[in-house]
Every structure is written in C-alpha cells, then in structure tokens.
Amino acid sequence: MLKVENLHVSVDGKEILKGINLEIGTGEVHAIMGPNGSGKSTLSYILSGREGYDITEGRVLFNGQDLFEMSVEERAWAGVFLAFQYPVEVPGVSNIYFLKAALNGIRKFQGLAELDAMDFISMVKGKMKDLDMDEKFLYRAVNEGFSGGEKKRNEILQMSVLEPTLCLLDETDSGLDIDALQVVAEGVNRLRDPKRSFVLITHYQRLLDYIKPDYVHVLAHGKVVKSGGPELALELEEQGYAWVDEKLAS
Amino acid sequence: MSASNENLKNMIGQEYKDGFVTDIESNSFLPGLNEGVIRALSAIKEEPEFLLEWRLEAYRHWLTMEHPEWSFVEFPKIDFQDISYYSAPKSMEDGPKSLDEVDPELISTYNKLGIPLEEQMRLAGVAVDAVFDSVSVATTFKDKLAEAGVIFCSFSEAVKEHPELIKQYLGTVVSQFDNFYAALNAAVFSDGSFVYIPKGVRCPMELSTYFRINAANTGQFERTLIIADEGSHVSYLEGCTAPMRDENQLHAAVVELVILKDAEIKYSTVQNWYPGDENGLGGIYNFVTKRADCREDNAKVSWTQVETGSAITWKYPSVVLKGDNSVGEFYSVALTNNYQQADTGTKMMHVGKNTSSTIISKGISAGHGQNTYRGLVKIGRNAENARNYTQCDSLLMGDQCGAHTFPYIETKHPSATIEHEASTSKISEDQLFYCMQRGISAEDAVSMIVNGFCKEVFKELPMEFAVEAQALLGISLEGSVG
Numbered sequence A: 001m002l003k004v005e006n007l008h009v010s011v012d013g014k015e016i017l018k019g020i021n022l023e024i025g026t027g028e029v030h031a032i033m034g035p036n037g038s039g040k041s042t043l044s045y046i047l048s049g050r051e052g053y054d055i056t057e058g059r060v061l062f063n064g065q066d067l068f069e070m071s072v073e074e075r076a077w078a079g080v081f082l083a084f085q086y087p088v089e090v091p092g093v094s095n096i097y098f099l100k101a102a103l104n105g106i107r108k109f110q111g112l113a114e115l116d117a118m119d120f121i122s123m124v125k126g127k128m129k130d131l132d133m134d135e136k137f138l139y140r141a142v143n144e145g146f147s148g149g150e151k152k153r154n155e156i157l158q159m160s161v162l163e164p165t166l167c168l169l170d171e172t173d174s175g176l177d178i179d180a181l182q183v184v185a186e187g188v189n190r191l192r193d194p195k196r197s198f199v200l201i202t203h204y205q206r207l208l209d210y211i212k213p214d215y216v217h218v219l220a221h222g223k224v225v226k227s228g229g230p231e232l233a234l235e236l237e238e239q240g241y242a243w244v245d246e247k248l249a250s
Numbered sequence B: 001m002s003a004s005n006e007n008l009k010n011m012i013g014q015e016y017k018d019g020f021v022t023d024i025e026s027n028s029f030l031p032g033l034n035e036g037v038i039r040a041l042s043a044i045k046e047e048p049e050f051l052l053e054w055r056l057e058a059y060r061h062w063l064t065m066e067h068p069e070w071s072f073v074e075f076p077k078i079d080f081q082d083i084s085y086y087s088a089p090k091s092m093e094d095g096p097k098s099l100d101e102v103d104p105e106l107i108s109t110y111n112k113l114g115i116p117l118e119e120q121m122r123l124a125g126v127a128v129d130a131v132f133d134s135v136s137v138a139t140t141f142k143d144k145l146a147e148a149g150v151i152f153c154s155f156s157e158a159v160k161e162h163p164e165l166i167k168q169y170l171g172t173v174v175s176q177f178d179n180f181y182a183a184l185n186a187a188v189f190s191d192g193s194f195v196y197i198p199k200g201v202r203c204p205m206e207l208s209t210y211f212r213i214n215a216a217n218t219g220q221f222e223r224t225l226i227i228a229d230e231g232s233h234v235s236y237l238e239g240c241t242a243p244m245r246d247e248n249q250l251h252a253a254v255v256e257l258v259i260l261k262d263a264e265i266k267y268s269t270v271q272n273w274y275p276g277d278e279n280g281l282g283g284i285y286n287f288v289t290k291r292a293d294c295r296e297d298n299a300k301v302s303w304t305q306v307e308t309g310s311a312i313t314w315k316y317p318s319v320v321l322k323g324d325n326s327v328g329e330f331y332s333v334a335l336t337n338n339y340q341q342a343d344t345g346t347k348m349m350h351v352g353k354n355t356s357s358t359i360i361s362k363g364i365s366a367g368h369g370q371n372t373y374r375g376l377v378k379i380g381r382n383a384e385n386a387r388n389y390t391q392c393d394s395l396l397m398g399d400q401c402g403a404h405t406f407p408y409i410e411t412k413h414p415s416a417t418i419e420h421e422a423s424t425s426k427i428s429e430d431q432l433f434y435c436m437q438r439g440i441s442a443e444d445a446v447s448m449i450v451n452g453f454c455k456e457v458f459k460e461l462p463m464e465f466a467v468e469a470q471a472l473l474g475i476s477l478e479g480s481v482g
Helices: A040-048 A072-078 A095-109 A117-130 A135-139 A148-162 A178-191 A206-210 A231-239 A242-249 B003-011 B035-044 B049-063 B104-112 B117-124 B133-148 B155-161 B163-169 B180-188 B429-437 B442-453 B463-476
Strands: A002-011 A014-024 A029-033 A054-062 A080-083 A090-094 A166-170 A197-202 A215-220 A223-228 B151-154 B191-197 B222-228 B233-239 B254-259 B264-271 B285-294 B300-307 B312-315 B318-321 B327-336 B341-350 B356-365 B370-379 B387-396 B402-411 B417-426
Touching: A002 A040, A014 A040, A014 A054, A014 A223, A029 A040, A029 A231, A040 A054, A040 A072, A040 A080, A040 A166, A040 A197, A072 A080, A072 A095, A072 B429, A080 A148, A090 A095, A090 B429, A090 B442, A095 A117, A095 A135, A095 A148, A095 B442, A117 A135, A117 A148, A117 A178, A135 A148, A148 A178, A166 A178, A178 A206, A197 A206, A215 A231, A215 A242, A223 A231, A231 A242, B035 B049, B035 B180, B049 B163, B049 B180, B133 B151, B151 B155, B155 B163, B155 B191, B155 B222, B163 B191, B163 B222, B180 B222, B180 B254, B180 B285, B191 B233, B222 B233, B222 B264, B254 B264, B254 B300, B264 B285, B264 B463, B285 B300, B285 B327, B300 B341, B300 B463, B318 B327, B327 B341, B327 B370, B327 B463, B341 B356, B356 B370, B356 B402, B356 B442, B370 B387, B387 B402, B387 B442, B402 B417, B429 B442, B442 B463
Parallel strands: A029 A197, A029 A215, A080 A166, A166 A197, B191 B222, B222 B254, B233 B264, B254 B285, B264 B300, B285 B312, B285 B318, B300 B327, B312 B341, B318 B341, B327 B356, B341 B370, B356 B387, B370 B402, B387 B417
Antiparallel strands: A002 A014, A002 A054, A215 A223, B151 B191
C-alpha cells in the first residue's frame, strides 16, 4: 500500500529525515516509535502533504502512485487520513457540517452521490455511540472548547466516518487518560480491516497494549534504526530510548 | 474634464460592454443640478407642494455644505453637475434580447447561486414577453397584505395615495439637512419603498424589495420609509444576493425607520452591487444614511447587513433609542476583496431609560481590500441603566489588505454598562491544512472558515437569505487563496 524509499526531508536547511525506508502492506498495522525530535511527526506531515518541508531525496508510492504528485486533498480523497496530534479548532463550523463536507468531498471523488441527510445523521450517530460520544458534539464547533480527550475521540470519529485506507495516527495517545485511551483504541481496533493499513506514531508503548501492531519500527535521528515484531516495543519500554543511542554508538 | 469626472461619466449614459444599453432617451434630464431641475423632477412626479418645498429646502442647505472627508475611503472627487437627475423608467426593449447577450461571468455567478432562469432574465434586464412567476407571486401577496391593512408600495405611489403619512413622517428620522449625502438625496430622490404597518398588526409575511415589481428602476437616489405603528411587527428584506449591475456609479440612499410603542422592525440587507474589477476599476459607490427611531417605549429594531458588493461602502445603520426599554441591534458582515473599501458600523444613541443595544460586526478583508469598523455608542444624560455590548472581529486574508477599528463611546450617565470586545485574526495554515486533509478543497475550506466566523450574524438573517449569503461569501472570495 505504502512504500517509502530513501526519504530525505529538510526544514530551513536542517535535515530532519535522513533516508527513511518503509514498506507497509495492505491490512497491516505498523508502529513507529522514537524519542522526541526523532522526526516522527515530520513523517506524518510529509505523508499527508503539509507545506513547509523540503523533500531533498527519495520518493513515496501510495498504491503505486507517486504521493508527492498529489495535493493534500487528493491524498485525502485517495484514502490517506491523518489523526492529528493537536486537532485544530474551526470556530463557528459545526462538527456535523464539517463531517458532511469532508465525506461528500471524498464521495464526489469516488463518483458517488452525496449521502442523504437522514442516512448521514443516523450513520454518524451510530459511530458516535461506539466511541461513547454525546450527540451534542455534532452541533458544537469543530474542536472548539473540546478537552484533549474529546479532541482525540473526534479524530477517531472522523476516521470512522470517512473510512480511509491508510490511517496515520500521530501521538493519538498523548494527553489521554487510561479510560479515554481504551475508548480510542477500541475505536481503532473496530476499524481494522484487511483492506486498511495503520501507522501508529507514538512515544510510549502503552498504546500498543491496546492496539496490537504487526510491526514496530524505531526512529531515531531521522532514520529507522531498528525494525521488528511487537516484542520490540516491549524491549524499548524496558530499556528506554537511551538503549537505541547506545546501540547506534556501538 | 478631470480624470474623476471621466470616471463617473464612464458609468453614466454610456454603453456597457456587457450589453446594457443606456442611450439617453428623450425624457431624461441633461446632466446638471439646480432648482429648475428639482422643480421639473417634482412636477414630472406630480408631487404635492409641500414635498417640492421640502426638496428645495434640502437643496438650498446642501449648497452650503462641504463634502465630508472623515471616512477611511479614497475616491476621486465627484462632479455633481455631471449627473443626470432624472431618467424615465426604461422600456424592456432597451435591454438585452436574451441571456446570450449578457456577460457570461454574470450568468455563471447566477448559476452558482442557483437562481432560476426566469429570475436571471429579470435580474439581467432581459426583455421577455412571458409573465414571470414573480409577478403572480407579487399579486397574491398584495392581496394578503391589503387584508392585513399593510401598505407596501413604491415611494412615488405613497406620495400620491397616502400624502398624509408622508407629510407626517418624512424626514423625521433623517432630516433633509442631516448630512451631505442625505441632503442631496432629499433634494433629488427618485423613488424607493414605503411601508406602513398599522397598530397591532403582525405583518403576515416578510416584505422584500425583491418582490416589489417596478422596483427595477428606483435609481441612484433611493428613499425608503418604514413606519411600524403601536404593537406592530415587520421583517423587511432589502437587496439581493445576485450581483446587480447598474449604470450609476454613485448611490446615495436614505432609509428611515419609525418604530412606535411596543413595535418591532427587523431590517435585513444583502448588498452585492458591482464591486469593480480585480484591478479596482469601475464599481458602485454606496453612500447610505440609514437610521431607525425607537420613538416610544419598548420599541425594538434590528439591523442585519451583509455587505459584499460595491467598490466603496460608506454607511452606518443607526438607532436612536428614545423610548424607555427600547432595544437596538446591529449585526454586520462586511467583506472587501480586490480593491474594495468599506467604512461601516453603527451609532447607538441611548436617550430613554433602560435602553439596550447590541453590536456584532464581522469584517473580512482579502486581496487589497480595506475594511473599517466605525461605531458610536452614546449614553445620554437621562439614559438611566443603559446597556451596550459591542463585539468587532476582523479576519484578514493575505498580507495586502487592511482592517481598522474606530469605536467611539460617550457616556453621560454613571449607571451605564458598556462592554467592548475586539479581535483580529487570520485564517491559519493549520486550519486550512486540517480541512484539506479531510478532503475539503482549499476554496471550500476558506468559505467554511469564513462562514463560521460570520455565524453570529448569519443566524439573524431569515433562513433563505442566510443560505444565499453563505454561498455569496464563498463566491466573493473565489480566487483569494492560493
């Protein structure tokens, strides 16, 4: 589904990603772990098309297509979804309006008719129930005045409504208490599907207690320094990121 | 002839490139303004003596006045001798013969706004034989209004049919000496709308200039007078979201609202006159005096305006809160794009006891647009327990535009409560990226964010108007991102 080849990225002349290689197959769940400043969030922004980064080398193929040839919206329409670390507030725009505009944008791209308003509302309400979200959220402005946990839940709600094929979750676990973390993780697990892939970007192992990854990659100093199965996350948790540095040094 | 005159002249009495033909007809006045012109105008309109005198007083006073220079707008000096002050309503034959002859850009905008074909033809001034739907709508609605005792007609008609009401109320809110443009309007106004809601009547429908047939040629000096008698209620809609082309560059209208005891007027405007092209050429100058007089106790008035058109907008819908417990509200969205300029706001004059006012102003500047909020809240000597809440928010798009705020507060009573909040913000990269990452295109995202910003004002508009206004903002901002 996603193939990252020798990706080099700089910001203001400073190299952040120094030759990333990754291959994510359809239906797989990959966790990318690493210390602060290792370039984890940069990777998620690059994949979703945020401006302000210089791609100096390498390429990314998404279902065989050159991802860098696609605009931000085109990537979204094609099924790339980023759950933001810091979801953005859009004052005055209700959640339901936002969701509907997003879904219809994607449906239009897929050549589907706009969803009937009644069908849309009942579909969304069903998904909110699963995420233990009050229906009142639909009529509140997007993320405005939401608590950290509410914002993250809202991201997962959007994900489940838009049904993307590649889900990038950027530190979705940060700022969540254990109950909220469980709800969010359940929401993600419900979306696991042989046709859908996930990239979980996280600092801590605890998210992976709830969402079992197929593969774990350790990102440090702009490079994937180690890849392995779920056991690698546990190893990291025990040894800490200093262990990565030691291994690099040796 | 100076450049400015030439500019004005280009707008008047010449052929439009998009097919609006404005040949000077035999029954139009030659350019120029003097007492003879006013007498002739009044005679053609068969006005009573008192109205002619009123016009002449206004004119004589206007001659002594200087053009005001205090606004934050710039435009070349206007030569008032270079304007024709009367032209008979044009016959349909002068218009384009079909929509094919109309500027395709205009048609494309109509389509985006979802305006039906017959309506497009009416707006574009296409000559047609078929009877429009709007005519039949207007007829049924006239019957319904008559049943309720509501008078809703053109100003000229009111002068003929109800001279006593005109005599009693004309100029009692905005006197014929009020300001430069109000005096000019009083001297030469061509036509406009008149509404009278009798005691205790709740107007059975929203009154819209849009449906008032024969409203097409009210001209550049329009005059509106609305009287809400005791305990009555009316909602009045002015303007249209569809872009209106007009050969007159200068528009100086006057709107007077009289609200008696326990009555209420809700006045909504959507103004979308030709703003000029993207280089700032052409476009309407819209210099309006609008004022409401809450003359008796418990009177209430609410102004809601969405201003997206005109090259220059210069207006302050105001309220005089004379009656005790009277309420004034002002909700405004003003958008300036390309080289548009807007200097707009309100005046809330608290005179009576326990009066309250609310001001919500949203200014959006894009391109090289300049947007100014100017407001006055005045609490008089006897205005015990007066309250005001003001909120002015500005949204900037790009780095070539400007937002300016001039709030004035004068209070002469210690019990007054006045709150003022102001903010200036930009559409952030984060917001745009977030929306786009969800599959919403950049233009839709901007339109969505801007509409969210204006929500508090839009919710004051009647439903259909609000939907149209949202679409309009999106269209007005097209091309302002990227």
